[in-house]
Amino acid sequence: MSSVVISSSFNFLSDQDWDWEVSTATPSNIAIFNGPYLQTFAGSFVYDANGTVFGTTTSSSFYFNNALVYSVSGMSADATQLQIFASTYGDTQQTYAYVLKGNDSIKGSVGNDVLLGYAGDDTVDGGSGIDTAVYRGNLANYTLTKGAGGYTVRDNSVTDGTDTLTNVERLQFANAKLAIDLEGNAGTTAKILAAVFGAPSVANKEYVGIGLNLLDGGMSYENLMQLAINVKLGANATNTEVVNLLYTNLVGTPPGVADLAYFRDMLDQGVFTQASLGVIAAETSLNQGNVDLVGLSLTGIEFI
Numbered sequence: 056m057s058s059v060v061i062s063s064s065f066n067f068l069s070d071q072d073w074d075w076e077v078s079t080a081t082p083s084n085i086a087i088f089n090g091p092y093l094q095t096f097a098g099s100f101v102y103d104a105n106g107t108v109f110g111t112t113t114s115s116s117f118y119f120n121n122a123l124v125y126s127v128s129g130m131s132a133d134a135t136q137l138q139i140f141a142s143t144y145g146d147t148q149q150t151y152a153y154v155l156k157g158n159d160s161i162k163g164s165v166g167n168d169v170l171l172g173y174a175g176d177d178t179v180d181g182g183s184g185i186d187t188a189v190y191r192g193n194l195a196n197y198t199l200t201k202g203a204g205g206y207t208v209r210d211n212s213v214t215d216g217t218d219t220l221t222n223v224e225r226l227q228f229a230n231a232k233l234a235i236d237l238e239g240n241a242g243t244t245a246k247i248l249a250a251v252f253g254a255p256s257v258a259n260k261e262y263v264g265i266g267l268n269l270l271d272g273g274m275s276y277e278n279l280m281q282l283a284i285n286v287k288l289g290a291n292a293t294n295t296e297v298v299n300l301l302y303t304n305l306v307g308t309p310p311g312v313a314d315l316a317y318f319r320d321m322l323d324q325g326v327f328t329q330a331s332l333g334v335i336a337a338e339t340s341l342n343q344g345n346v347d348l349v350g351l352s353l354t355g356i357e358f359i
């Protein structure tokens with residue numbers, strides 16, 4: 056079992072193909088570098104006359120500009136095999152898959168990470184940030200289960216094992232992406248879509264993707280609500296139009312005269328803005344029921 060701790064935002068899908076130079080080669084340590092990149096290995100090593108290394112690597116760290124990016128401990132990796140990987144271009148994924156082929160623990164950084172456990176039953180904790188767990192097969196080959204503290208993702212064809220995920224917001228499969236942060240930006244997106252465009256619009260992967268992208272980028276709930284209202288009704292929609300829209304999407308029928316006047320007056324008098332009334336509407340249990348937020352938390356929401 057390997058234990059990976061990521062110190063600064065990292066993407067397992069990024070390539071790590073450099074023309075390494077060796078700066079240290081002792082019986083217990085190897086260091087290779089290229090420009091700002093430094094990878095160190097600890098273990099027990101012997102070398103033959105050609106410079107081929109034999110032995111076992113037990114830990115490794117990767118640095119960029121002298122800052123630690125990730126550390127892997129608890130490894131038991133064949134040093135000769137790692138040397139072949141390091142000296143071959145285009146096999147970053149094979150390298151990671153080799154090191155992480157067992158039941159591993161992967162801990163993300165405080166930033167946004169793209170994480171992959173490869174084969175075995177892995178424990179993935181994204182930490183803070185918007186974190187994505189990557190699976191190499193199609194969505195239909197996996198079973199997603201919501202537990203108390205997070206999700207498990209089981210590969211029905213066994214290759215990727217059964218992973219336990221915490222603090223992971225997104226899943227990426229070969230053919231689909233899922234947002235599982237229903238208590239975070241995915242939930243906010245679903246609630247806005249339901250209130251403004253109607254509950255069926257949560258199946259619109261493009262709309263979901265736009266909402267997630269804006270919220271992940273720091274847009275506030277109210278600002279995204281106003282943007283959605285503008286898209287739906289055009290800029291500068293009247294207060295009557297906004298009340299009609301929200302009411303109809305929540306209740307299923309347009310408001311009666313009294314209800315329309317009540318909510319429109321609140322907007323006219325500045326008790327609420329269109330956006331803040333929209334957020335109140337989105338947060339109602341009626342709206343959350345319409346979009347089946349509980350059901351979505353079991354399946355995630357597909358987006359592009």
Ligand SMILES: [Ca+2]
Pocket residue numbers: 163164165166167168181182183184185186
């Ligand atoms: Ca993270």
Ligand SMILES: [Ca+2]
Pocket residue numbers: 155156157158159172173174175176177
């Ligand atoms: Ca693994």
Ligand SMILES: [Ca+2]
Pocket residue numbers: 172173174175176177215216217218
């Ligand atoms: Ca796995």
